[in-house]
Amino acid sequence: MDGVDKEKVQRIVYDMSKGSKYFENEERKEAFMRQKIDNMRAQCAKLTPTAISQYQKVADRRILELETKRDLSRIWLHVDMDAFYAAVETLSNPSLKGKPMAVGGMSMISTANYEARRFGVRAAMPGFIARKLCPELIFVPVDFKKYTYYSDLTRKVFQKYDPNFMAASLDEAYLDITDVCKERSMTSGEIAKELRTTVFEETGLTCSAGVGSNRLLAKVCSDINKPNGQFVLPNDRMAVMTFISSLPIRKIGGIGKVTEHILRDVLGINTCEDMLQKGGLLCALFSRSTADFFLSVGLGLGQTEIPQVRSRKSISNERTFSSTEDEASFYQKLADLAEMLSVDMQKEGLSGRTLTLKLKTTTFEVRTRAVTLQNYICSSEDILKYASKLLKAELPVSLRLIGLRLSQFNADKVVAPADPTQKTLTNFLISGDASRESMVDSSSMSSIVNDHHFMNDTETGFSMGSHEACSYGGRDLLDSSHFPDLEDNNCAIGNNDGEMQKFHEPLNGENGNKVNTPERKSCQNALSELKADSSSVPFAFRSLDEENKKANLPDDDTVSSSNQGELLLWVNDYKCSLCGIELPPCFVEERQEHFDFHLAERLQKEESRCDTRMLRHRLFPEDNIASQRKRKKQRASPKDKGHIPIDLFFVKSSQNF
């Protein structure tokens, strides 16, 4: 954009943000990024000349291999509507024409028209800053219905050129125009021009187009003569290499601010061509998939295939509100989100077994906490039940956002869960272990993908974003290796605070003890349950342990040596590890009955060949209990040491035998 006073814009944005919680969080993030860059630099410096030349060889070979995959046979067109939301709003209110306008509100704007952009107003900029940059800026609230309507109109046009076109968003699409070019004996540029004209005729909206031999290139091209323009990159290797050579890496989809920064500051990479020159270092510092992506960018390669139908993997919703510590309002918001999510799930006929709670604290720190269930859920009651448990473990906390996500869908849209439960009991009875068989399958599948790494990123901690989406779909193999009915201890609430937190913990002195470590979390769980019912919890494994030690029976491997699946545990102090039924700790008698039920099942099966001593050994294998207890204890943080974790115990003692 010409005529934008960049420095003035930057100063205003800075002045408006400075001192805010948001700004402080941005500074933390930047500090973290600088740390990452320093780590990578150190790693670079450690490389010996021989190692570098080794990696260079690896890179050269990789480049040759990637080159063989170059496909110049397809013609891809990327269409991008110009300032889509703003343009639609101008259509429905022509008085906005020629005036600086933004779609959104004071807190955030989605799109700005070109008049507003001249003032430095941008998408994803908060409205109050935009207004400072351009006091006469007109704000128009978002109206997705309208945008969807116009998006559908454009898609009807796209369909005429490629019935299988790929919609990337409401305002972007990829079309494979190879066939239509051939059939109508037109050049790709002519097709692009005609398509843009038709879109304008049908909608009154302008768009920009890019043509290239793959989607990555087409996308870059559509940006070149924007707005209301187009650019064609011929399907010719030399043309592609020339085009790519001077192209700044930031223009590539999948390379954003952070990646650009890292590549520039660590390796001195500015253009796509530099990717090839520094191929050795890229292979030395990044995982194979990431290095492959970078190298293929250097070669101007991209996806040319129409991807297999990608089913959606999660549904989520989240809401921002003014910061509060009020727990009652948290639960109200949670209930609303659960209701909305449930409606969305049922609209799609889906149910999921992993529920993720997302929180953004007042200081803009984002946390997610997830639980994977044994059964699939989609009702708002179930969602709210588990979401509340997740949230409870985080209290007290001051929040500005809560979100919920359901994932790990049932593949075949059957809502009835039942199956995992059944299998568990069966496994229990036959002393078999379905998970073992499943694991064989999944490991053999993923070994295809994980056969080789240049090296891992342990030290750098660098993680690449969604480049896979526009490069190689190799990881998709992994998706089919999730067996929904796989029987695991999958009810544990995980909590793995990442490096980010570790890093800024020290910077965050007064808050340091509030960080939720896994230890703290599990203790909080246990504690809250204790509060709910501190008197009636039977706690029997101490004596049990002793008993079994004395028994010290010889191995009875004749049936199976597997101990797993045979213990009755109350996972999270709530759920039977054998069949998934939920019984809170206070249901003491019910729990005993439940245990008896499993026991009776087991006895029937075993009676014929086992004496009771053997049975007891199988039911109470000391190692398992002891080791699980040990692990639980290790997780307890020093200050909570006094509390015994109670989310693991037997209902009945061995006296029954």
Added chain:
DNA sequence: ATGGTAGTGGGTT
């Protein structure tokens, strides 16, 4: 002990 895998959290786009 060692190595592979699934689940989870967090970052990035």
Added chain:
DNA sequence: ACTCAAACCCACTACCAT
């Protein structure tokens, strides 16, 4: 008084098998 949704990648950990 700095959004929302969805995908993917990596690090870490617990767990399991050998």
